[in-house]
Amino acid sequence: MFVIFPNLAGMTHDPTSHRGALANPCGRFEPHQREAFDDGWWREDDLPPLATTLEQDQARRIISTNDSPDIPFEQSINPYRGCEHGCVYCYARPSHAYLGLSPGLDFETRLFAKPNAAALLEAELRHKGYRCRTIAIGTNTDPYQPVERRQRIMRSILEILRDFRHPVTITTKSALVVRDIDILAAMAADGLASVALSVTTLDRDLARLLEPRAAMPTRRLAAIRALANAGIPTAVSVAPVIPGLTDHELERLLEAAAAHGAKSASWTLLRLPHETRELFNLWLEKHRPERRIHVLNLLRQYRQGRLNDATFGRRFTGEGTLSTLLEKRFQMAMRRYGLIGGQARLTRTDLFAPPPRPGDQMTLF
Incomplete structure (x- = not known):
């Protein structure tokens, strides 16, 4: 069941403007479901736009591990829960249900930051049993979403990884990543850092509807250029490919990324787990009603x-056939533009060394 703001078309200001989701479904673990209905008391007064709130999440651990056979990393870090970018298709939306919140508008307006992330990371890296493996950041919510400008949690994490000489890969839709070029370039010089910019479409108007608070495609391409010019291995992630909506852009997108300095590329198909299915369906009904059936059938x-x-x-x-054809198009375009598959995989762990702390006894050798 969904709680949808009624009579939005008649309002001067839509409270969901500049947001990806158009509804706030109850989390799938909630004991009660709510459904909006018109009881005759609704007033068509303008409602203010939904504000973003940020709460502190005092996590006890910061490194998550997985043994999934189809992803190229075993460890990851998520500095934030929820994401203000508001990408309507985001497969991370259902994770907000574990907090008793909605995967819809709550996911992009009720955020949680982990201010103790750097301290936790240092403690975990110093643990005697720790085994160094590449850490992936940006695999769930974006570490460079707008609140990072003030919180600087991602930068504090990178400072720890740099000091410990620990390999890291980053995926983001934000141009804010260029802020940390000083750290990333130094790490990349030792083979310890790579970055992937996720680009869904080159169409500015479509991007604003799909990903309302993410960086514009041109800014992401500019970030690729800045990172590449700094010597940081940089990839483009065409993600997600939306059949019938963005799939025709695959070749142009790879061409643009290569022209801006990307050396590798990957793609993923649109995923719609749990509540994301209805959220995306509502988005299609409002923004692309003439293509809704075609997109979903594809x-x-x-x-x-x-x-x-x-x-x-x-x-x-x-x-199936469509997946095979899309992969062939991707491979042909990569050869044409001199790209290799996937994000640079960092396997160098021999440099990992916890730095001495103040007061630590120095070794003789």
Whole structure:
């Protein structure tokens, strides 16, 4: 069930403007579901735009681990819960239900920051049993979303990783990543850092609707250029590819990324787990009603009749003829523009060394 702001069309100011979701569904673990209805008392007074709130999340651990067979990392860090970028298709939205909040508007307006992330990371890296493996950041919510400008949690994490000489890969939709070029370039010189910019479309108007608070495509391409010029291995992630909406841009997008200095590329198919399916359907109804049925039917062809498939090995690309054709287009375009597949994989762990702390006894050798 969804709580939808009624009569929005008649308002001067839409309270959901500049937001990706158009509804606030109850989390799937909630004991009660709510459904809006018109009881005759609704007043068409203008409502203020929804504000973003930020709360502190005092985490006890910061490094998450996984053993999924179809992703290239075993460790990850998420400095924030929720994401103000508001990408309507974001597969991380359902994670907000674990907090008792909605994967809809709550996900992009009720954020949680982990201010103790750097301290936790240092403690975990100093643990005697720690084994150095590349840490991936940006695999769930974006570490460079707008609140990072003030919070600087991501930068504090990078400072720890730099001091410990620990490998890191970053994925983001934000041009804010260039702020940390000083740290990333120094790490990249030792083979310890790489960055991927996620670009969904080159169409500015479409991007503003799909990803209302993420950096514009031109700014992401400019970030690729700045990172590449600083000697940082930089990739473009065409993610997600939305059949019938953005898939026709694949070649142009890879060409633009290569022209701006990207050396590698990857793509993933649109994923719609749990509440994200209805959120995306509502988005199509409002913003692309003439394409809604076509887009969803194409996605079902990739997913063997379903809108989502969480099966390892198929969840990122789908399967069948359309998936094979898209992969062939991707491979041909990569060869044409001199790109290699995937983000640079950092396997160098021999440099990892916890720095001495004040008061530590120095070794003789």
